[in-house]
Structures are given as structure tokens and as C-alpha cells.
Amino acid sequence: MEKKSHNAQDVRAAMADMMASKEVFRQAVSYSFEYMDGVSDRPVFPEQKALDGLAAFDEPLPETPGDPKQILSLLHEKGSPATTAQTGGRYFGFVIGGTIPAALAARWLSDVWDQNAVLHVASPITAKLEEVCEGWLVDLLGLPQGTASGFVTGTSVATFCGLAAGRNALLEGAGWDAAIKGLFGAPPLRVIVGEEAHATVFKALSLLGLGSENVEKVPVDGQGRMDPARMPELDERCLLILQAGNVNSGAFDSFAEICPKAKDAGAWIHIDGAFGLWAAGSKRFQNLTQGVDLADSWSLDAHKTLNMPYDCGIVLCRRREALAAAMQASGSYIIYGEERDNMLYTPDMSRRGRGPELWAALKFLGKEGVGQLVDGLCDNAALLAEMLRERGFRILNDVAFNQVLAACETDELTQKTLAAVQASGECWCGGAVWKETQAIRVSVCSWVTTRDDLERTANAFFQALKTVTMG
Ligand SMILES: *Cc1c(COP(=O)(O)O)cnc(C)c1O
Numbered sequence: 206m207e208k209k210s211h212n213a214q215d216v217r218a219a220m221a222d223m224m225a226s227k228e229v230f231r232q233a234v235s236y237s238f239e240y241m242d243g244v245s246d247r248p249v250f251p252e253q254k255a256l257d258g259l260a261a262f263d264e265p266l267p268e269t270p271g272d273p274k275q276i277l278s279l280l281h282e283k284g285s286p287a288t289t290a291q292t293g294g295r296y297f298g299f300v301i302g303g304t305i306p307a308a309l310a311a312r313w314l315s316d317v318w319d320q321n322a323v324l325h326v327a328s329p330i331t332a333k334l335e336e337v338c339e340g341w342l343v344d345l346l347g348l349p350q351g352t353a354s355g356f357v358t359g360t361s362v363a364t365f366c367g368l369a370a371g372r373n374a375l376l377e378g379a380g381w382d383a384a385i386k387g388l389f390g391a392p393p394l395r396v397i398v399g400e401e402a403h404a405t406v407f408k409a410l411s412l413l414g415l416g417s418e419n420v421e422k423v424p425v426d427g428q429g430r431m432d433p434a435r436m437p438e439l440d441e442r443c444l445l446i447l448q449a450g451n452v453n454s455g456a457f458d459s460f461a462e463i464c465p466k467a468k469d470a471g472a473w474i475h476i477d478g479a480f481g482l483w484a485a486g487s488k489r490f491q492n493l494t495q496g497v498d499l500a501d502s503w504s505l506d507a508h509k510t511l512n513m514p515y516d517c518g519i520v521l522c523r524r525r526e527a528l529a530a531a532m533q534a535s536g537s538y539i540i541y542g543e544e545r546d547n548m549l550y551t552p553d554m555s556r557r558g559r560g561p562e563l564w565a566a567l568k569f570l571g572k573e574g575v576g577q578l579v580d581g582l583c584d585n586a587a588l589l590a591e592m593l594r595e596r597g598f599r600i601l602n603d604v605a606f607n608q609v610l611a612a613c614e615t616d617e618l619t620q621k622t623l624a625a626v627q628a629s630g631e632c633w634c635g636g637a638v639w640k641e642t643q644a645i646r647v648s649v650c651s652w653v654t655t656r657d658d659l660e661r662t663a664n665a666f667f668q669a670l671k672t673v674t675m676g
Contacts, residue, residue: 216270229273236281244293245653247286248630255286294651294658295632300452300480300608302512303651309514311565315558322356322558325544331558336545338563342519345572346485347498353525355532355550356559359518360479360506365409366520366552367502369531371444371473372413374501374524378441378471384530388414396420397439398446399431399458403477406446415444427640428456428603433463441471449494450481453637453646454601455586455608457481460496467499474500480650481606483510486572487579493605502528510579510607512652513566517559520550578652582607585659586649592663597670601639609647613670616643625669632662 223229261283291301320328322335339354357363372394373383379392396415398406400422407417423431429451439445445467447458460476467474476482476497482505484490485497497503501524507517522528529549541549548554570578583606590604593611601610613619623636623645637646645666 219270219273223273229277232274232277236277236285240281240285241292244290245295247290247293249290249293249295249633250627250630251287251289252630255283258283259287289633292651292653294654295662296651297632297634297647297649297662299635300506300509300648300650302509303653304514305512305566305569305652307569308512308562308566312514312562315561318558318561320558321555322547322560323554323556324540324546324548325542326540328558329544331560332545332547334558334560334564335547336560338560338567341564341567342521345567345575346482346503346521347491347494348503348521349498349523351523351525353522353528353550355520355522355528356547356563357518357520357551357553358516359508360403360477360504361405361408361518362552363504363506363518363520364405364475364477365412366528366532366550367475367504367522368406368409368413368415368444368446370502370522370524370527371475372415373531374527375442375444375473384533393442395440395443396446397423397437397443397472399423399429399448400425401429401431401451401453402446402448403452403479406477428605429454430456431458431463433459436463436466439467439470439472443467443470443472445472445474447474447476447500448481449476449478449484449497450606451608452479453608453610453639453644455481455604455606456602457484457493457605460494460499462496464496464499473502475502475504476500478503478505480506480509483575483579484606486575487583488576489580490583490606507563507566509650510582511566511575512578512650513563517563522550581652582649582654585654585656586647588656589647589649589659589663592659593666596663596667598645598666601642601644607649609649610637610639610644611647611666612642612644618670618673619643619645621673622666622669625673626665629665629669631665632658 290296292304320331322328322331325332335356342354343352355366375394376383376391381391396410398420411417421437424435425431449457464474482503485494503521505519507513507519508515532550532552586607586609587604590600590609594600598611601612613622620643627633634645634647637644
């Protein structure tokens with residue numbers, strides 16, 4: 206009898222070998238450890254050489270199967286250096302958190318499970334852990350008992366879900382079933398946002414058929430907070446969108462002032478709390494979120510302030526049935542059970558379970574750990590602002606949370622300094638225009654950042670400014 210050869214072309218045999226020997230997984234672990242150990246010492250933004258190295262991935266789709274060890278080695282050799290050092294201590298771009306080790310480890314394990322979180326019957330453990338996380342988050346954030354949660358990619362989708370629930374609930378109040386009739390001929394709704402609402406709010410509104418032209422924008426103060434005195438009259442046809450954490454200044458709308466009146470008027474209140482809502486988990490900063498419990502829906506990112514690995518966004522909704530009704534799907538093969546079915550609360554059906562790593566992070570941190578994490582980010586932001594002031598920078602915002610807006614004497618100087626900071630490799634920040642002034646935008650969002658990292662960052666700013674001024 207001819208012996209079957211397990212050559213490279215026989216992919217099933219090759220995969221079975223990989224599962225049996227585990228070599229490729231050991232290799233992955235070894236590369237991962239090498240990456241972890243080096244991430245704080247390398248340039249924060251990839252060097253030109255690393256960017257040029259990405260050309261190694263430009264090739265036609267292979268005709269025949271490849272060698273998995275070589276594949277992983279290519280990914281590490283050419284891929285790892287072309288990452289930005291987001292898990293190091295000096296990445297301050299956008300609002301990007303670090304990674305809680307307990308969560309990362311739980312993700313590794315649950316990746317091996319490869320569960321489809323769609324229904325309880327498809328994966329009891331992911332249903333269980335999302336249910337547990339729901340209860341813990343409601344407790345941590347001080348939200349109404351019974352609040353429902355959906356675990357999604359990020360705040361963009363979470364906001365979309367919260368506003369979908371709100372839109373449909375308001376229309377239902379007007380005797381209109383949006384799920385069946387759609388928006389054709391529907392009673393008009395009003396949408397009220399602050400002038401400083403995040404771009405993703407407008408994206409969600411557009412996806413929801415609410416457009417942008419009819420959105421009423423409430424003027425904001427110097428920090429980007431809605432001015433409660435200039436809020437229009439609200440009624441039960443209003444979708445009001447507030448913000449916990451302005452993406453530039455970090456400022457919070459004044460919920461305690463706005464929410465009670467909006468609630469009395471019958472408006473649906475949604476809070477975009479992508480990174481700021483986590484302030485509710487800190488004894489020192491929870492005053493910023495006072496009144497958020499009066500809202501109807503909330504969106505937030507565990508992958509920002511909570512330092513979860515990507516992707517981990519959460520929508521929370523006071524009325525469970527409103528979220529479930531807005532996200533509904535049906536099909537004869539869908540088996541709903543007595544237990545939590547995750548797909549009831551999200552737009553997607555099949556997806557990875559986000560419960561295991563979020564559960565691991567929350568179980569590791571506990572309430573006290575979440576508080577320490579939030580406090581640490583805010584204290585570091587305040588410290589960095591002070592260090593930058595000492596080195597001749599202007600700070601444009603009240604550093605009330607984790608965001609710092611720094612500027613030089615002129616817009617031109619700010620832009621050039623920012624470019625020099627980015628090129629230095631010492632740290633990385635983005636830019637923003639704040640109240641018509643160019644700013645360097647620093648988001649202190651990783652648990653990894655130390656005092657030494659802050660000093661190196663402030664010195665890099667100083668050096669950049671010096672170089673630019675002398676040149
Ligand atoms: C980051 C952010 C978003 C978008 O969140 P994603 O997770 O990127 O989808 C929305 N609003 C605010 C205030 C943010 O900071």
C-alpha cells in the first residue's frame with residue numbers, strides 16, 4: 206500500500222501536525238514575550254526602515270500552502286516593528302488604552318475556545334460571562350438595576366445601538382412601530398446634541414436615517430460642555446445626546462443639571478461616555494458623572510480607560526426590551542433560550558465573545574482597582590500638564606480628567622513642534638484644533654505610563670520646541 210505523504214500541499218495533515226506539536230503556538234508565545242519586553246525601549250512610532258519593511262507583504266496570493274513557522278516569523282520580523290507602541294508607556298495618541306495582562310491572558314485562552322457568542326445554546330460560557338459583566342458594570346457605574354448591555358466592537362457601534370433603541374422607543378411613544386414601518390412617513394423626531402459631540406454620534410445618526418441637517422446643536426462653554434441655559438425646550442419626541450469626556454478636553458456635560466429636566470420632558474437621553482463614563486468607577490472622579498444614572502442609554506469603551514485589549518465597546522440601555530426590540534432578528538434556526546442570548550442586544554449575530562476577557566479584567570481589578578486605574582491616568586495627566594507648563598507650553602484645557610491640550614506661542618510653532626515630537630520616537634501624540642487654536646493633544650490612557658515616561662515625554666516636547674525655534 207502506498208504511504209500517504211504529508212507534504213506541504215496536504216493542508217489538513219499539516220494543520221493536524223501543528224495542533225499535535227504545538228510548535229507554532231510556542232513560537233507565537235515566544236515572539237509575544239519578545240515584543241512585550243521590547244515595547245518600552247523602541248521608538249513609539251515605527252522607524253522608516255520598519256515602514257519600508259512592510260513591502261515584504263506585497264506579493265500575490267500564494268498558489269500552494271506555506272510553512273506556518275515561516276509565516277509567523279515573517280509576521281513578527283516585519284510586522285512587529287511596524288506597530289505603534291500602544292502597549293508601552295509613552296503612546297498618547299487618540300484615546301488608546303494599554304492592556305490589562307489578566308484580560309490579555311483570558312483572551313488568549315478564549316481565542317483557543319473560538320466560541321460564537323451569538324446564543325446561549327451556541328456558547329453557554331460566553332453568555333454567562335457577558336451576563337455577569339452586565340451586572341458588574343451596572344454596579345460599578347451606578348446605573349439603574351436591570352439595565353441591559355450589548356457587547357460590541359466599540360463606542361461607534363454602541364452609540365448606534367443606544368440611539369436605535371431611543372429612536373424606536375420615541376416613535377413607539379408616538380404610536381409608530383419603526384421596526385415594521387421604518388421611517389417612511391414616521392412622525393418627526395428632534396435630535397439635540399452639543400456643538401462638541403463626537404464625530405461618531407453624527408455617523409450613528411446618519412446610519413439611523415436621522416441625517417445631520419435637522420440636528421439641533423447646543424452651544425458649549427470654553428471646555429466643550431453644553432451650556433444648560435441654552436438648551437432648547439425638550440419634549441417626548443427628543444433624542445438628547447450628552448457626553449462624558451470630550452475627546453479633546455476631557456470635559457463632561459453637566460448631567461446633574463441637564464438630565465432631570467430632560468427626563469421630566471420625556472426625552473430619551475443617551476450618553477456618549479466612551480472613555481469618561483469610567484470616572485464613575487473612581488471615588489475621586491465620580492462627581493463628574495453625577496446624574497448619568499438618569500439617562501436611558503449609554504455607550505462606552507472598555508478598550509480605552511479600562512485598558513482592555515481591542516475590541517470592547519459596550520452599549521447599556523435602561524429599558525431592556527427597547528434595546529432588544531431595536532436589535533431584533535428572526536429566523537427559524539434561531540433558538541432563544543431561558544438564558545441570556547447575546548445577539549438580542551447587538552446588531553451582529555456571529556461574533557467572538559467579549560465576556561471572558563472583560564470578566565477577567567474586572568475580577569482582577571475589583572472596584573478598588575478600577576478606581577486606582579482611573580485615578581492614576583488622571584494624576585499622570587495633571588502631572589504631565591504641569592511638566593509641560595514648566596517647559597514653556599501653554600495648556601489650553603482644564604485638566605479635569607485624562608486629556609491634555611498643549612500649545613506653543615503660535616499655531617505654526619505648535620504644528621512644527623508636534624511634527625518634531627512625533628518624529629523623535631520618544632513618544633507619540635496627535636494634534637487637534639481647539640477653539641480655533643492648533644493644539645498638541647495628549648491622552649494619558651495607559652496603566653503602563655510611569656513618572657519616568659512623563660519626564661521623558663515632557664523633555665521630548667522641550668527638545669522638539671527648542672529644535673524648531675532654533676531651526
Ligand atoms: C473613541 C470615542 C468614540 C468612538 O469609539 P470607538 O471605540 O473608536 O468606536 C466615540 N466617542 C468618544 C467621546 C470617543 O472618545
